[in-house]
Amino acid sequence: MTRELMKGNVAMAEAAIRAGLDAYFGYPITPQSELLEWMSKRMPEEGRVFLQAESEVAAINMVYGAACTGARVMTSTSGPGISLMAEGISYIAGTEVPAVIVDVVRGGPGLGNIAPSQGDYRQVAHGAGHGDFFPIVLAPSSVQEAVDLITEAFDLAEKYRTVVFIVADGSIGQMMEPVSLPEPRAIQREAPDWAVTGAEGRPRRTLTSLYLQPEEEEEVNLRLVRRWREAEANEIRYREYYLDDAEYVVMGFGTAGRVALSAVRAARAQGIRVGLFRPVSLRPFPYQAVRELAEKAKAFLVVEMNGGQMLDDVKAAAQGQVPIRFYGRMGGVVPFPDEVLDEIHALVSEPPTLDEDPRARWLDNMQRRMS
Amino acid sequence: MTVAAPTKPKNLKLVYQRPESLVDSATHYCPGCTHGIAHRLVAEVLDEMGLREKTIGIAPVGCAVLAYEYFTFDGVEAAHGRAPAMATGIKRVLPDRVVFTYxxxxxxxxxxxxxxxxxxxxxxRITVIFINNAIYGMTGGQMAPTTLPHQVTTSSPRGRDVATQGYPIRMAEILANLDGAAYIVRRSLHDATNIRKAKKAIRLAFEAQVRDLGFSMVELLSTCPTNWGMSPVEAMEWVRDNMVPTYPLGDYKVAPELQKLRV
Known part of the structure; x- marks a missing residue:
């Protein structure tokens, strides 16, 4: 298959079009704007819907409306936009309609900056809106993986009638890499049996997230939990590198995982038995796989571009079975492989204890580095 | 006790019946509330235009949150205030359907x-039915952007003080200034004559949509006897005496194609 050099945002957009996207609604925000711009050019060429909304609030509600008709629909934004979309995301989840959302994460909180970050992990994987629901969250670590996950995201959204996030930090969105794009898929034209399309020759259908009777709402809540357990059983995705004989395990997702892989390779060259575990599905999180590693490994090193948001999930999975060290860069700073290699050395030479708080040691180290 | 269904007398023409677009059920609306009238007018118009099976209605957050329960066409329920965005999403992917927000x-x-x-x-290309009753109904009678100066509500207990709480917003006048609007009018539901005029306006608003002319909105001055603390009759009179002077009835924008139309 031929490969093309493409920017992440553009590649994700084109992959979505080839996955049979019917409609895109979005709002400009750095570092995802090229995705919207590509859609503005390509969607009309394909005779499909592109609309630049007046805000992220409107964009997600346009997505919500289009999703109710059974259309394949997506939006893309960055952290501040996810905050504004939280309302609509919750309605989409409560109404049980499928939608795909790309979050090209930037530094925060607040206006923050436009540099790559993983600071939205908790917002997207643990929150994403009010009420009880579980979005599927996928995190690529290369442009190619982003392309592959976009295609899969639509299938998952439709299978589980849920919101699927692609969490790509700013560097995935902005960097150019060679990618091979999938062949275009036919647009799905058969509307699903729940879609609101006009009650022609059939009884009316209504789509709502309103259930005034608590027992009725509880029934919906339980259905969402059951569906989520199905996703937990079938949709956990992760990548393992050099783990077969590893005594030490580095964990990181997205760009942090990719940087850590370079460090792991360098450490291996020095004879250190270290491997990398890279979660791809942040939700459902691979708790079981992490738990099994915790039973075998001498120590974990968790590397993130945030203050340890995934660390808390790793700790929950490890259940105190393994000592954990943490290394995070924040504010849009991307760690270099050498920094992670230093952390691997420290992991081996001064191993953490089981009862220590990984954040405390990390903060002390950062304090020393800054002063 | 069983009651025999009424049989249609011979030689008589049926001139009035429940619209097919309207569900045969009681509503949750308060006695004297004009939501029922507005629902019925929408249903009658869609029946007359033969659009029931092509229509998707969008309910708001507020007293009409359950509006989709009362119509026999497809419906969805929007987040508070977002119905026009949701309608946009639906209409853009299904341009041959009729989409309206309430x-x-x-x-x-x-x-x-x-x-x-x-x-x-x-x-x-959507139609908006805008119910203006100068108050938040469902949440218990708080001040709305359309609340009249000095009007007492549960969140303006001393009456709306324009110096600190601002002035009523006249939506029809504002929207009529936008080039995308094809049909923007204000009507009232406070008596039979005005209800007939309102129905005609709703018809023209949907005509604007099916004729692909642009955005259409009918603002309907409406009652809220419960939160106004009035009897249904007093509420109708209050619309006539207080709301109409603040919110003048009339046509604010009518596309030339609609001006010639006889409905």
Whole structure:
């Protein structure tokens, strides 16, 4: 298959079009704007819907409306936009309609900056809106993986009638890499049996997230939990590198995982038995796989571009079975492989204890580095 | 006790019946509330235009949150104020369907101000039925953006003080200034004559949509006897005596193609 050099945002957009996207609604925000711009050019060429909304609030509600008709629909934004979309995301989840959302994460909180970050992990994987629901969250670590996950995201959204996030930090969105794009898929034209399309020759259908009777709402809540357990059983995705004989395990997702892989390779060259575990599905999180590693490994090193948001999930999975060290860069700073290699050395030479708080040691180290 | 179904007498023509678009059920609306009238007018118009099976209605957050329960066509329920954005999403992927929102004054003129303005500016081919009763009904009678000066509500207990709480917003006048709007009018539901005029306006608003002319909205001055603390009759009179002077009835924008139309 031929490969093309493409920017992440553009590649994700084109992959979505080839996955049979019917409609895109979005709002400009750095570092995802090229995705919207590509859609503005390509969607009309394909005779499909592109609309630049007046805000992220409107964009997600346009997505919500289009999703109710059974259309394949997506939006893309960055952290501040996810905050504004939280309302609509919750309605989409409560109404049980499928939608795909790309979050090209930037530094925060607040206006923050436009540099790559993983600071939205908790917002997207643990929150994403009010009420009880579980979005599927996928995190690529290369442009190619982003392309592959976009295609899969639509299938998952439709299978589980849920919101699927692609969490790509700013560097995935902005960097150019060679990618091979999938062949275009036919647009799905058969509307699903729940879609609101006009009650022609059939009884009316209504789509709502309103259930005034608590027992009725509880029934919906339980259905969402059951569906989520199905996703937990079938949709956990992760990548393992050099783990077969590893005594030490580095964990990181997205760009942090990719940087850590370079460090792991360098450490291996020095004879250190270290491997990398890279979660791809942040939700459902691979708790079981992490738990099994915790039973075998001498120590974990968790590397993130945030203050340890995934660390808390790793700790929950490890259940105190393994000592954990943490290394995070924040504010849009991307760690270099050498920094992670230093952390691997420290992991081996001064191993953490089981009862220590990984954040405390990390903060002390950062304090020393800054002063 | 069983009652025999009434049989249609011979030689008599049926001139009045429940519209097919309307569900045969009681509503949750308060006695004297004009939501029932507005629902019926929409249903009659869609029946007369033969659009029931092509229509998707969008309910707001507010007293009409369950509006989709009362119609026999497809419906969805929007987040507060976002119905025009949701309608946009539906209409853009299904351009041959008829899409309308049904929104109250808090929904449309307060929290949903951005969405209604931009839907109109884009000339979305949607129809908006705007219920203006100068109060938040469902949440218990708080001040709305359309509350009249000095009007007492549960959140303006000393009456709306324009110096600190601002002035009523006249949505029809504002939206008529936008180039994307094809049909923007204000009517009232306080008596039979005005109800007939309102129905004609709703017809023209849907005509604007099916003729692809642009955005259409009918603002309907409406009652809220419960939160106004009035009897149904007093509420109708209050609309006539207090709301109509603040919110003048009339046509604010009518596309030339609609001016010639006889409905």
């Amino acid at each position: 929104q109250g004054d808090g929904d449309l003129a307060s929290i949903g101000m951005a969405e209604i303005m931009h839907a109109a500016a884009r000339g979305e």
